[in-house]
Amino acid sequence: MTPEERLAEMGITLPEVPVPVANYVPFRFAGSLLFLSGQVPRGSDGKPITGRLGVDTTIEQGYEYARICALQLVAVAKTAVGDLSRLSMIKLLGMVNAAPDFTDHPKVVNGASDLFVELFGEEGRHARSAVGMGSLPSRVTVEVEAIFHVR
Amino acid sequence: MTPEERLAEMGITLPEVPVPVANYVPFRFAGSLLFLSGQVPRGSDGKPITGRLGVDTTIEQGYEYARICALQLVAVAKTAVGDLSRLSMIKLLGMVNAAPDFTDHPKVVNGASDLFVELFGEEGRHARSAVGMGSLPSRVTVEVEAIFHVR
Amino acid sequence: MTPEERLAEMGITLPEVPVPVANYVPFRFAGSLLFLSGQVPRGSDGKPITGRLGVDTTIEQGYEYARICALQLVAVAKTAVGDLSRLSMIKLLGMVNAAPDFTDHPKVVNGASDLFVELFGEEGRHARSAVGMGSLPSRVTVEVEAIFHVR
Numbered sequence: 001m002t003p004e005e006r007l008a009e010m011g012i013t014l015p016e017v018p019v020p021v022a023n024y025v026p027f028r029f030a031g032s033l034l035f036l037s038g039q040v041p042r043g044s045d046g047k048p049i050t051g052r053l054g055v056d057t058t059i060e061q062g063y064e065y066a067r068i069c070a071l072q073l074v075a076v077a078k079t080a081v082g083d084l085s086r087l088s089m090i091k092l093l094g095m096v097n098a099a100p101d102f103t104d105h106p107k108v109v110n111g112a113s114d115l116f117v118e119l120f121g122e123e124g125r126h127a128r129s130a131v132g133m134g135s136l137p138s139r140v141t142v143e144v145e146a147i148f149h150v151r
Numbered sequence: 152m153t154p155e156e157r158l159a160e161m162g163i164t165l166p167e168v169p170v171p172v173a174n175y176v177p178f179r180f181a182g183s184l185l186f187l188s189g190q191v192p193r194g195s196d197g198k199p200i201t202g203r204l205g206v207d208t209t210i211e212q213g214y215e216y217a218r219i220c221a222l223q224l225v226a227v228a229k230t231a232v233g234d235l236s237r238l239s240m241i242k243l244l245g246m247v248n249a250a251p252d253f254t255d256h257p258k259v260v261n262g263a264s265d266l267f268v269e270l271f272g273e274e275g276r277h278a279r280s281a282v283g284m285g286s287l288p289s290r291v292t293v294e295v296e297a298i299f300h301v302r
Numbered sequence: 303m304t305p306e307e308r309l310a311e312m313g314i315t316l317p318e319v320p321v322p323v324a325n326y327v328p329f330r331f332a333g334s335l336l337f338l339s340g341q342v343p344r345g346s347d348g349k350p351i352t353g354r355l356g357v358d359t360t361i362e363q364g365y366e367y368a369r370i371c372a373l374q375l376v377a378v379a380k381t382a383v384g385d386l387s388r389l390s391m392i393k394l395l396g397m398v399n400a401a402p403d404f405t406d407h408p409k410v411v412n413g414a415s416d417l418f419v420e421l422f423g424e425e426g427r428h429a430r431s432a433v434g435m436g437s438l439p440s441r442v443t444v445e446v447e448a449i450f451h452v453r
Contacts, residue, residue, distance in 0.1 A: 022257065023264040028241045028278040030184055030300040033332055035242040038280030052251075054437075090330045091337040095282055098437045100354075105439045106324065113325040127330040129340030129447045131397055132437030135205075135249045135283030137256045145280045149332040173408060174415040179392045179429040181335055181451040186393040189431030203402075246433055286356075286400045286434030288407045296431045 003074070003084035003119040010118070014075040015068075018046070026076045029150070034087070036076055038095070038145040040137060041068040050139040053132075054099030057141050059107050066094060066111030069144035073112075074119065077148055089116045089126040091147040097140060098132040105130040112144050154225070154235035154270040161269070165226040166219075169197070177227045180301070185231055185238070189246070189296040190223040191288060192216040201290040204283075205250030208292050210258050217245060217262030220295035224263075225270065228299055240267045240277040242298040248291060249283040256281040263295050305376070305386035305421040312420070316377040317370075320348070328378045331452070336382055336389070340397070340447040341374040342439060343367040352441040355434075356401030359443050361409050368396060368413030371446035375414075376421065379450055391418045391428040393449040399442060400434040407432040414446050 007014065017026060017039070028035050041049040049065050051057035057065075078084055094109030096102070109130035116124035126146075136143055158165065168177060171188070178187050192200040200216050202208035208216075229235055245260030247253070260281035267275035277297075287294055309316065319328060322339070329338050343351040351367050353359035359367075380386055396411030398404070411432035418426035428448075438445055 022261055023268040023276065024243070024279045025276045026278070028239075028276070030239070030241045030298070031182075031333075033184075033335075035278040035298070037278040038282070088330075088332070090332045092326070093280075095280070096437075100285070100437050101441065102437045103440050105437070110324055117325040125325060125327045125330070127328070127337040127339040127447075128326045129395075129397070129445060130439060131340070131435050131445060132285075132439075133282050134285035134402070134434075134436035135247075135251050135253045135256070137281060137283075138254050139252065143280060143282060145278075147332070147337070173412055174419040174427065175394070175430045176427045177429070179390075179427070181390070181392045181449070182333075184335075186429040186449070188429040189433070244431075246431070251436070283436075284433050285436035286398075286402050286404045286407070288432060288434075289405050290403065294431060294433060296429075 006119050014078060015072055017072050017075050027080045032150045034080055034148040034150055036073050036146045038143040039069045039072040040140040040143050041065040048138040048140045051141040052097045052099060053108060054102035059104050062108035062141055063111035065141045066109050066144060067115045069142060070112035070115040073146050081150055086151050088123040088149045089120055090149050092126050092128040093145045094130040095133045095143045097136040102132060105132055108142060157270050165229060166223055168223050168226045178231045183301045185299040185301055187224050187227055187297045189294040190220045191291040191294045192219040199289045199291045202292040203248045203250060204259060205253035210255050213259035213292055214262035216292045217260050217295060218266045220293060221263035221266040224297050232301055237302045239274040239300045240271055241300050243277050243279040244296045245281040246284045246294045248287045253283060256283055259293060308421050316380060317374055319374050319377050329382045334452045336450040336452055338375050338378055338448045340445045341371045342442040342445050343370040350440045350442045353443040354399045354401060355410060356404035361406050364410035364443055365413035367443045368411050368446060369417050371444060372414035372417040375448050383452055388453050390425040390451045391422055392451050394428050394430040395447045396432040397435045397445045399438040404434060407434055410444060
């Protein structure tokens with residue numbers, strides 16, 4: 001089953017990802033590597049989802065927002081390569097907006113990791129770090145950036 | 152126009168970048184990828200520029216300091232490849248020293264992104280993340296690391 | 303002398319690194335690049351070493367914990383390629399759990415950088431950033447991720 005077929009089976013439509021209004025772009029190829037800009041979670045109204053783990057956001061919410069970031073990364077990757085079957089996930093950096101004493105970053109970033117494996121199977125397994133930021137743009141809850149390999 | 156010609160037109164002389172006094176180096180090649188160590192902004196006296204966004208540093212100052220980081224990255228890249236025309240910018244990580252409630256990281260990191268596009272044109276457009284750190288070495292305002300592709 | 307011979311000479315046995323209990327993996331190849339997941343320092347009991355620089359952990363301790371992270375990265379890399387002589391260290395990201403006014407991140411991350419150069423010699427010199435996180439999983443002191451090039 002292709003990632004696109006899995007998306008259909010799961011009833012998921014890839015979100016539209018806004019193009020940055022600045023001198024950077026959502027993705028860039030370097031040979032067979034595909035580098036993606038960090039994605040922040042957006043609600044159905046397109047607005048960034050804000051909050052801080054350990055303050056006003058639960059782990060379950062954080063997981064869901066990390067999953068949204070991952071879906072947005074997949075949407076960008078599809079724009080970049082057309083056919084998602086050509087991709088292997090290589091590396092993910094999950095950056096969680098969290099209070100200094102928060103400890104469950106991995107459980108939040110699993111929202112992204114799980115989505116990649118659901119869609120890509122073995123090719124979705126990746127190296128990653130899941131860490132806590134002092135602050136994030138617009139006070140978003142989480143930001144995820146990714147590197148894919150293109151076959 | 153080459154990046155070197157644009158620098159001349161803009162009246163910019165690339166800064167001297169101090170070689171780290173430790174077991175790491177300012178750049179490393181991996182095949183056609185060029186990985187650069189994070190650069191922190193230095194004043195004309197060579198001292199690191201310190202401050203924290205949302206505390207004692209304005210967005211306009213942060214933008215300027217991110218631009219200095221970018222110039223230092225270009226100086227390192229020139230040492231690495233000689234001819235800047237051989238480079239495409241791929242990925243930038245802009246790390247801002249900011250208070251927990253700061254929200255305008257992208258406006259700060261634009262100082263680096265804009266410089267790369269001014270110098271390299273389309274080849275300067277890059278994937279990026281712009282995020283907030285809990286702290287930075289010497290309490291510098293911002294640190295930027297970069298990956299280039301060499302043609 | 304090979305990295306394995308140096309390890310023997312230094313009387314170091316590589317630690318066992320636990321496989322993540324989640325949808326990510328300790329390493330992933332992309333062509334000749336080897337991306338490693340972030341490693342957090344573990345004591346001889348396997349438990350994560352916790353603390354915060356500038357609060358309850360000294361620079362000397364932080365250096366030692368960063369060195370442990372590096373040894374764990376080497377252990378993962380050995381699993382990945384078998385023969386450590388095939389590796390060049392390219393890029394390291396040292397993420398220090400630190401108070402907002404902490405300034406000596408490089409001295410902490412040197413614990414990792416020094417170990418790589420002790421083991422790999424010139425091939426161990428790398429680009430790096432050493433920065434301060436707002437928080438880290440399980441409140442660990444430091445987390446280090448790495449990219450190697452495989453010959």
